[in-house]
Amino acid sequence: MELMAVAKQLVERVRDGDGTRLLDEIYDEDARSIEAWSPEGQDRETRGLDALRGKHAWWDEHMETHAMEVEGPFPHGHDKFAVIYQVDATDRSNDQRFQMREVAVYTVADGKITREEFFYDRPG
16 A cells, blocks of 8 residues: 555544554554654553554543644655544543644555654643
């Protein structure tokens, strides 16, 4: 699958609220996900498809997503694209509603996402 086909599929699935199932379809088995920051003692990097599934499950369990807007994709060369997310969610642990905007940069090789990097302000 070419870069823009992967990029468009990601954006369409996220808009439809089907981002987790997408992992099996367009992510590489050894894909990496790197967050902008992490809570003390936790790794910013998640490695492997099983760990990414766990990351998505954690979000679904701990956050109530009210809305998610997606802008893009914005291609960069032959192997990268970016997406801008606007998220409105509530942290279930403290009932705090928040909005955040983040940029995600994805790297694609052999028709699969091999790396995703998220850029956003540190909460708090």
